[in-house]
Amino acid sequence: MNWTAGYNTSVAYTNSYHHEQSPTFLNACLVMQRVSPPSIDKFTYCELGFGQGLTALILAATHPNGDFYACDFNPLHVLAAVSVRDEARLPNLTLLENDFGELAQGKVELPQFDYITMHGILSWISDETRAQIVQFLRRYLKPGGVVQAGYNAMTGCAQVMPLQRLLTLGAKREGGTWTKASALARTLAGIDALHFQRNPDSLLRIHDFDAMDPRYLVHEYLQEAWTPFYFADIAREMSEAKLTFAGSASFSHMLPVEWLTDEQREMVNTIADPIDAEEVHDYCSNRLFRRDIFVRGNMPLNDARLREQAEHIHVWGNASVAYERVVASEHATVTRGPEFHHTLYALLRRSEMTLAQIFDSPEFTGLMLDDILKILRLSIATGETSIRYGAEQPCETADRLNAVLLSRAERGEVWNALASPRMGGGAAVGTLDQLLLASLHEKTDRTKALSKDTDELIARIKRSLVATGLRLRIAGAEVSPEDIEMRLGHILADSGKKLIAHSEHLGFWRAQKPAR
Known part of the structure; x- marks a missing residue:
């Protein structure tokens, strides 16, 4: 080997x-x-x-x-x-x-x-x-x-295994790029091979290929030992x-x-x-x-020890996710009772809380600890609530890494997250948002720069778009080259302050004191 x-x-x-x-x-x-x-x-x-x-x-x-x-x-x-x-x-x-x-x-x-x-x-x-x-x-x-x-x-990937085998066969026959390697599977799906008619998950995956990073597809499918x-x-x-x-x-x-x-x-x-x-x-x-x-050694938490650990669990509401009584996952939907689920939603939008504070909150008097855990787990699963264990760590090293990632994003390197001390890890950030953040990163007053330095910010973002090869799309339609400056101006005016506030909230950079 x-x-x-x-x-x-x-x-x-x-x-x-x-x-x-x-x-x-x-x-x-x-x-x-x-x-x-x-x-x-x-x-x-x-x-x-x-x-x-x-x-x-x-x-x-x-x-x-x-x-x-x-x-x-x-x-x-x-x-x-x-x-x-x-x-x-x-x-x-x-x-x-x-x-x-x-x-x-x-x-x-x-x-x-x-x-x-x-x-x-x-x-x-x-x-x-x-x-x-x-x-x-x-x-x-x-x-x-x-x-x-x-x-x-295996349960979800069982019918994908024949597709993976077909893709590796295509790679063996065609070689070269992912597009060539996947040609055999695309061709068979296009001529209504019975496998794809009877295995809709496989067919759906082929339809999704064009929207995915070819590097991911190579590593996901073209492995000699791909095993669910x-x-x-x-x-x-x-x-x-x-x-x-x-x-x-x-x-x-x-x-x-x-x-x-x-x-x-x-x-x-x-x-x-x-x-x-x-x-x-x-x-x-x-x-x-x-x-x-x-x-290595499973030590269950009884109620007393759970309460001790609850002091270290920090939770807060995600302002961008609205409350929905009916929530969906990848495979099912759940209808929530209105009383305690919405109460938790409202509480966590006021401020960050520890799990211990939630346990002792008068709004949940009479509920067992496991009932509260159940409500909170579902809220986190829907994306309404974020969670971290332990205190938020100093941000100096995160600041340095984010400065490097944003600088490299402007030169065409693609990341899907930045360092967030508040999350105790990373938080997802789209490529365009990273380019907007990079243009604002070194400004001493970022909010003022949105109006004061608009032309400079737009020119910098345009250069980054060229470097990354990113096509600016709004409402599903690609923006023409002659309209890019106008559209970027609108984005900065409409969303710039929200992006700055969101970045400070997650700790992508330190909050600035308003200039006097």
Whole structure:
């Protein structure tokens, strides 16, 4: 076997941030599922298979109290991440170019870790390499440590496996770009091959190809060892490293699952084995991707210890999401009772609160703690509410990283998030918004600059649009070159102040005192 171990290294991975890998978010998920989390006063963290490194970079910048390690065996990925790390001066991030076998065998000097995370990598590597990861976890995870693993789920991906096989066949026949590699699948779908008629998910994926980043598609589909897994099989492998399932890093899938119908919930409750019951949940939701949390030593939180941990859980309302009584997920809808759900919504729009304050709020007198957790989990799942474990950390390192990311965005590098100390990780930001932020970043009075320096800001954003190749679109229509200046002026006038306020709210940059 060569050094790639079945992983496609022909192109670099996308610059994507995954919040479920944040240690503060993982701690919040554990507490919300009544599991004791590690301390984040001082901790060690490792990401396996970091891609372009955006997640590791943002987490190191927003957790200066953590000692971060991240490993990837693709030298292109390591070079890209090292360049950003060094420019942003992140002293607490060590980037390694090693394969998992070298790590598992102790050939690299490493500490014991409180957190080890991996996004997608389990589904893209060989059985041998996956066994090396389990060996690494057994060797380097501390007692009480946390593992977060994201991977393709068999129940939702079963009918996609023939499509993946067809795409790899197309790559073998055609080679070259993703467009050529996917030509065979597109052709068969276009001539009504019966597989696509009877497997609408596969056909829908083909229709979505043109709207997706080809780099992501190469890494998602053109892997030699592309494997979706049943949950029970991954849980069994993790048990070999003394790990037990602690819950989900997705609030939509936390138990008790709100999205199940009464009949589904009643049936699942008859299954005694919790691992089997968790796997049956995937059939109810046809889940495509799992975000699982495993721990080495599962210590449940009783009511007294839950109240202690609740002092560290911070929640606040998302002003951009309106309250809806009927809410939808990827696979179901839920109709909420009006009384306590809307009460929580209104409370969290007034100010940030701790979970302990919510427990003691007179509005929820008479409710059991688990009833309050259930209401809050659903609110977080809908996007109405944000959550963080622990105090907001100092912003100096996050400021440095964001300055680097915004500067590079102007030169054509694409990111999907910036560092947010308030979130304890990253927050999504579109490319155009990043270019707007970059133009305002160094202004001593950004609000005044919206009107005072409009021509300068527009000229800078236009140069960035050329560098990124981004096409300005409004209401679904592409803006013509002669109208771009006018449209950018309208965007700055209509949305500039809101964007500045939103950025200060999330901590993308520090709030400025109004000039006198």
